[in-house]
Amino acid sequence: MPNPVIRWQIVSPEPNKASRFYEKLFAWKLSTANGLGYRELVNGTGRGVDGGVWPAPPDKPGLVQLVIEVEDVDETLLAAVKLGAQVIVPKSVLPDGDTMAVLLDPTGLSFILCQLRSRS
């Protein structure tokens, strides 16, 4: 299937509490060994989709975002905007090398486009 969901992201006002909850409940492995100190949660089975927890801005509610892999962020951004999406964070290259952009779909849900480093 093209453009798979490759990660999920919980944006939480209490990222420590959220990440520890899922770590304990599901025995997922929690790691912050990445360029942004992002709390990655890995299930370790090789199946399913791993994710992580990112801090929400103060006094903002939590939310869940899907991270969808694309071959070319620029192309997909254009296509998404034509279909009614709104760009809220333009194409950006993360310290680990992945390229991403954050959009709102036409119903107001945010999601993330990601072009993995190996394809950038």
Add this chain to the structure above:
Amino acid sequence: MDLRQTLAAELARRRSRNRRYSLRALARDLDTDHASLSQFLRGRRHLSARKLQQLGRRLHLGAADIAEACEQHNADAIARLGRLKSFRPDSRWIATRTGLPLDLVNAALTRLLHQRRLAMPAADRWSFSSHA
């Protein structure tokens, strides 16, 4: 929420009631230092998060507004840091230099990206716009 604008508006409001009401009087009423307040209002001084919270409470701002002011303050601090030649595009380095917890750094980076004040065109190159 821009606390500087809020303070300036509060000073103007009090002056409209009492023409002799001064910045020194506002500083006294907010239990803060006149010189610091004056420099802050002129954009020549940056206050600590604790001081911002104190001022916000004394202005009877809501918790959400105070949090918003502090987040904006953190974003501004990172944007200023980003103009240094020695800047490193690394959340942990920024946290060390600003004294902010890593989560507050990352939340502020998100805010800067949303505001288009930060661009990340490459993994090792972040550029901050000049209107911080």
